[in-house]
Amino acid sequence: MMYHNPVLLHPCIDGLIGSPSGTYVDVTFGGGGHSSLILKTLSDHGRLLAFDQDPDAMKNLPEDSRFQFVPYNFCYLKKFLQYYQAYPVDGILADLGVSSYQFDTAERGFSHRFEGQLDMRMNKGKGLTAYQVINEYPLQRLAEVFYHYGELSNARALAHQIDKARATAIQTTTDLVNAVATLPPKGKENKVLSQIFQALRIEVNNELQVLQDFLTQTVDALKPGGRLVVMSYHSLEDRLVKNFMKSGHFDGKIEKDFYGNPLTPFRLITRKAMIPDDDEIAQNPRARSAKLRIAEKK
Numbered sequence: 001m002m003y004h005n006p007v008l009l010h011p012c013i014d015g016l017i018g019s020p021s022g023t024y025v026d027v028t029f030g031g032g033g034h035s036s037l038i039l040k041t042l043s044d045h046g047r048l049l050a051f052d053q054d055p056d057a058m059k060n061l062p063e064d065s066r067f068q069f070v071p072y073n074f075c076y077l078k079k080f081l082q083y084y085q086a087y088p089v090d091g092i093l094a095d096l097g098v099s100s101y102q103f104d105t106a107e108r109g110f111s112h113r114f115e116g117q118l119d120m121r122m123n124k125g126k127g128l129t130a131y132q133v134i135n136e137y138p139l140q141r142l143a144e145v146f147y148h149y150g151e152l153s154n155a156r157a158l159a160h161q162i163d164k165a166r167a168t169a170i171q172t173t174t175d176l177v178n179a180v181a182t183l184p185p186k187g188k189e190n191k192v193l194s195q196i197f198q199a200l201r202i203e204v205n206n207e208l209q210v211l212q213d214f215l216t217q218t219v220d221a222l223k224p225g226g227r228l229v230v231m232s233y234h235s236l237e238d239r240l241v242k243n244f245m246k247s248g249h250f251d252g253k254i255e256k257d258f259y260g261n262p263l264t265p266f267r268l269i270t271r272k273a274m275i276p277d278d279d280e281i282a283q284n285p286r287a288r289s290a291k292l293r294i295a296e297k298k
């Protein structure tokens with residue numbers, strides 16, 4: 001199985017690297033596709049730190065003295081950059097979400113297409129699982145997860161359906177798919193299942209809070225002129241990234257100084273998100289929902 005096919009590879013790296021002898025961070029190493037091109041682009045004096053909270057990503061580490069792997073959540077960006085005396089840096093890349101490898105490994109439970117345990121933890125082995133969310137959350141909280149993170153309008157009905165089925169325990173992805181089988185309108189089954197699985201994944205990995213913690217730290221972690229390059233795959237993430245790059249705030253409100261000048265930490269490099277072209281989507285269908293945004297620290 002191929003670990004991961006990097007999305008918008010060249011636009012990401014072209015947008016990230018100003019000086020080949022600078023220090024860069026890839027906070028989502030995965031299969032190392034983006035990191036590999038970063039290392040090719042850097043000179044002997046350049047440096048790359050890469051985060052991934054999934055120990056499986058360590059199968060892909062390059063042998064390169066310019067490279068340092070950090071096996072932790074990127075919400076600890078600042079702490080580890082300081083620890084490795086790499087603070088502030090010249091560019092930070094984040095390619096959010098799960099890798100194809102994680103998605104296609106049935107026992108990780110990320111995909112409704114394969115039978116597996118209801119796990120969905122990116123840092124497998126630690127913390128809340130999708131099994132606990134499905135079987136232990138009170139009905140109201142379960143409905144909120146589906147409403148807020150899956151953007152499902154019938155979240156309450158869905159939570160009720162799961163509540164009935166979990167009396168006999170929903171153990172696997174297939175049990176969950178069967179429990180909700182009567183809910184989606186005909187022809188919308190895959191879309192609704194993807195939304196349900198997305199909501200659970202966001203809850204299990206606390207993805208939106210972690211993204212906000214990370215973005216907040218990038219302002220100080222970047223040198224003036226340093227680049228922030230973020231690729232997201234659903235609108236909840238993209239909205240946070242877009243607002244933050246535009247204003248430095250997650251609600252997108254731009255503060256002004258006494259004279260009315262905008263007080264924003266970044267200059268936008270991409271006014272509109274970049275998206276993969278038809279050729280890339282034909283070769284790599286998972287690229288279809290990618291949105292790439294780039295900003296420069298003022």
Ligand SMILES: C[S@@+](CC[C@H](N)C(=O)[O-])C[C@H]1O[C@@H](n2cnc3c(N)ncnc32)[C@H](O)[C@@H]1O
Nearest residue numbers: 006028030031032033034052053054073074095
């Ligand atoms: C879309 S993949 C990145 C693929 C990579 N760009 C490549 O070319 O192979 C996302 C990776 O980021 C990791 N990841 C996601 N959220 C993370 C977080 N909060 N902290 C650390 N790693 C994270 C996942 O475990 C996964 O391996």
